[in-house]
Amino acid sequence: MQPTKKGLMTAFCLFLAVALVVAGCGSKNDKAENEKQNAANKPLPTNSKKVVAEYNGGKVTEGEFNLYQNIYRFLQPQAAAMMNNPKAKEGIVKQYVAERKIVKQVKDKEKFGKAADKSLKQFEEQLKQMAAQDKKKKKQDINSVLKEGGITKAQLRNFLVDNNKVSNFFESQVKEADLKKEYEKSDAFDKVKLNHVLIAFQPTGKDGKKKGKKRTDAEAKKLAEEVKKKLEKGDSFKEIAKKYSNDPGSKDNAGEIEDSPKNWAPAFSKAAKKEPLNKISDLVKTEYGYHVLKVQKRSKEPFSKVKNEIKSQQIQKLYEKYIKKEVKIKKLNIDDKKK
Numbered sequence: 001m002q003p004t005k006k007g008l009m010t011a012f013c014l015f016l017a018v019a020l021v022v023a024g025c026g027s028k029n030d031k032a033e034n035e036k037q038n039a040a041n042k043p044l045p046t047n048s049k050k051v052v053a054e055y056n057g058g059k060v061t062e063g064e065f066n067l068y069q070n071i072y073r074f075l076q077p078q079a080a081a082m083m084n085n086p087k088a089k090e091g092i093v094k095q096y097v098a099e100r101k102i103v104k105q106v107k108d109k110e111k112f113g114k115a116a117d118k119s120l121k122q123f124e125e126q127l128k129q130m131a132a133q134d135k136k137k138k139k140q141d142i143n144s145v146l147k148e149g150g151i152t153k154a155q156l157r158n159f160l161v162d163n164n165k166v167s168n169f170f171e172s173q174v175k176e177a178d179l180k181k182e183y184e185k186s187d188a189f190d191k192v193k194l195n196h197v198l199i200a201f202q203p204t205g206k207d208g209k210k211k212g213k214k215r216t217d218a219e220a221k222k223l224a225e226e227v228k229k230k231l232e233k234g235d236s237f238k239e240i241a242k243k244y245s246n247d248p249g250s251k252d253n254a255g256e257i258e259d260s261p262k263n264w265a266p267a268f269s270k271a272a273k274k275e276p277l278n279k280i281s282d283l284v285k286t287e288y289g290y291h292v293l294k295v296q297k298r299s300k301e302p303f304s305k306v307k308n309e310i311k312s313q314q315i316q317k318l319y320e321k322y323i324k325k326e327v328k329i330k331k332l333n334i335d336d337k338k339k
Helices: 014-024 030-040 060-075 087-104 110-133 142-148 155-169 176-185 215-234 237-244 265-276 304-325
Strands: 050-056 057-063 190-200 254-259 289-300 329-332
Touching: 030 057, 050 060, 050 087, 057 060, 057 087, 060 087, 060 155, 087 155, 087 304, 087 329, 110 142, 110 155, 142 155, 155 304, 176 304, 190 215, 190 237, 190 265, 215 289, 265 289
Parallel strands: none
Antiparallel strands: 050 057, 050 329, 190 254, 190 289
């Protein structure tokens, strides 16, 4: 069992995508992937004075960059393998430089240190709880855990202090009024509750496996039209969905689903947003087959519930904008083929 490190990552997780999204790629070979992951998680040496990057304002040594990567890997071990991608490394360098520049702009307030100490204390408490539950963990303390990751408690604390400063820097630029404007104009938080029947081209069972003969487009359309007529005559969705629908997730619940239209197939999503309430729709064709639906209600997630999500998105945009505008890498030498 591993400690969650959740308390250590409050601000850090806001910025992960900046460096790693460009390098996201999986492996179909589980064994090879595990070996790659284990190798990637080994701590990097942090004593090299070799300059790996020069930017508008300073230089980054290999030791400094490796320490930053070690902390990155400790907090997000599942991302370690991706970090070996050259594009990801370049992104991490830019992120590191951006944080350096921002930290210089933010006054050293006592609250940043207190927040870091609180996170470290929570992490230590997790380790103690694990030790109490597992005798093998009794001798394991925060210093030994961090040592395995190639970092010290003081280094992690400094990182958390700086990260809190970076988070505060961007949070201070996000205004409540702007969040509300984004909320009002966005349809990302719309919700629709409806009943539907799917006549699939390829019927499947509840386990998702193929079941029965594959239908032609004409066959699926003809059956969907019959279903539509039955519903228009007054037959209940409960009976019709159970008998005809090929959507295993809703057929036993009167075909009822409730979600954001953004999560549905485009044609189905469009119908869900446009069809009149409580009316049997015309046939809607998607890649899965033909749908007949009836929209019950449309609503929007409360602002209070999605505020933090919108805020995180805005901070992410500000962070990316800052890197593009303020970070100018003059020289970059992060080739580690010899390692």
